[in-house]
Amino acid sequence: MSATPVLALRDLGKRYGERVAVDGVDLVVERGEIVGLLGPNGAGKTTTISMACGVITPDRGTVHIAGHDLATDPYAAKRAIGLVPQDLALYEELTARQNLRFFGELFGFTGARLAARIDAVLAIAGLADRANEPARAFSGGMKRRLNLAIALVHEPTLLVLDEPTVGVDPQSRRHIFDAIRALRDAGLTVLYTSHYMEEVEELCDRVAIMDGGKVVASGTLRELATAHGADGLEVELAGEAAVLALAIEAALALGGTQVGERLHFDARTAWAPVFGALEATGATVAYVGSRRADLETMFLALTGKALRD
Numbered sequence: 001m002s003a004t005p006v007l008a009l010r011d012l013g014k015r016y017g018e019r020v021a022v023d024g025v026d027l028v029v030e031r032g033e034i035v036g037l038l039g040p041n042g043a044g045k046t047t048t049i050s051m052a053c054g055v056i057t058p059d060r061g062t063v064h065i066a067g068h069d070l071a072t073d074p075y076a077a078k079r080a081i082g083l084v085p086q087d088l089a090l091y092e093e094l095t096a097r098q099n100l101r102f103f104g105e106l107f108g109f110t111g112a113r114l115a116a117r118i119d120a121v122l123a124i125a126g127l128a129d130r131a132n133e134p135a136r137a138f139s140g141g142m143k144r145r146l147n148l149a150i151a152l153v154h155e156p157t158l159l160v161l162d163e164p165t166v167g168v169d170p171q172s173r174r175h176i177f178d179a180i181r182a183l184r185d186a187g188l189t190v191l192y193t194s195h196y197m198e199e200v201e202e203l204c205d206r207v208a209i210m211d212g213g214k215v216v217a218s219g220t221l222r223e224l225a226t227a228h229g230a231d232g233l234e235v236e237l238a239g240e241a242a243v244l245a246l247a248i249e250a251a252l253a254l255g256g257t258q259v260g261e262r263l264h265f266d267a268r269t270a271w272a273p274v275f276g277a278l279e280a281t282g283a284t285v286a287y288v289g290s291r292r293a294d295l296e297t298m299f300l301a302l303t304g305k306a307l308r309d
């Protein structure tokens with residue numbers, strides 16, 4: 001049995017003049033998952049998410065949210081989604097509670113039902129005791145938490161967060177993380193963009209890596225590590241410069257990569273020939289250690305680029 005995905009993007013594309021911002025993105029988010037969309041600046045994360053949320057119109061492709069086609073059934077589709085945008089979207093002069101009332105009313109909530117929703121999301125965002133202060137009095141982290149509350153006030157099925165921890169103090173960041181986990185445990189589905197791999201590693205069940213407008217890999221961290229050779233060994237050699245140069249040449253010829261002082265080999269390497277070749281040059285193996293997969297390594301393997309420049 002496969003249930004309707006909460007979000008299904010098919011062949012989504014967008015260009016700005018000559019620049020292709022998003023180039024054929026397919027992405028499916030299943031109910032109850034936290035999916036991370038990871039990529040460097042300019043990868044196309046915000047453009048993808050903006051199309052998924054109906055903020056900008058794609059040039060090609062389709063968006064289905066909880067089974068509703070965003071193009072033909074926009075109200076039902078948008079009703080199911082809550083967006084915490086990369087740039088804050090709130091009214092500085094209104095209090096937290098007034099902001100929430102405004103956005104709740106946009107979705108047709110009124111009276112006691114709206115009041116109950118407002119109290120619930122203020123509690124989730126940790127802003128209950130600041131509810132009657134204007135947003136302009138809030139720190140960056142508190143504004144971000146108010147944006148989270150705004151995204152949740154109409155009780156969406158899918159919460160989309162676009163780099164919600166940029167410029168946020170550690171305490172607010174922790175609060176946002178704990179809130180996302182608690183919401184997921186209560187049944188919400190989450191799509192989270194970031195260019196911080198540690199965040200994605202900590203929070204997400206599954207990751208899609210974007211670069212140059214495309215999804216270049218997706219899966220669980222474990223699947224990505226296996227598929228892209230991010231697990232493996234690192235080796236350090238000792239010996240005279242001329243000998244080391246020979247050994248490094250031999251290592252590169254056998255699939256190794258040089259990273260600083262060390263040589264990296266992925267987990268699928270045939271070890272006996274590698275160590276045989278290294279020792280044949282006269283170099284000494286001074287250190288061998290295991291290398292755990294991390295997204296930075298995977299990202300480098302996939303794109304040839306560092307995640308942050």
Ligand SMILES: Nc1ncnc2c1ncn2[C@@H]1O[C@H](COP(=O)(O)OP(=O)(O)OP(=O)(O)O)[C@@H](O)[C@H]1O
Nearest residue numbers: 016020021039040041042043044045046047048195
């Ligand atoms: N309104 C726009 N007009 C012209 N080009 C744009 C516009 N919005 C985005 N782009 C371009 O499209 C590409 C993708 O941008 P996008 O904002 O989606 O990337 P991103 O992955 O969210 O990056 P960041 O990590 O910096 O937020 C970039 O090259 C960007 O310059």
Ligand SMILES: [Mg+2]
Nearest residue numbers: 045046047086
């Ligand atoms: Mg962005």
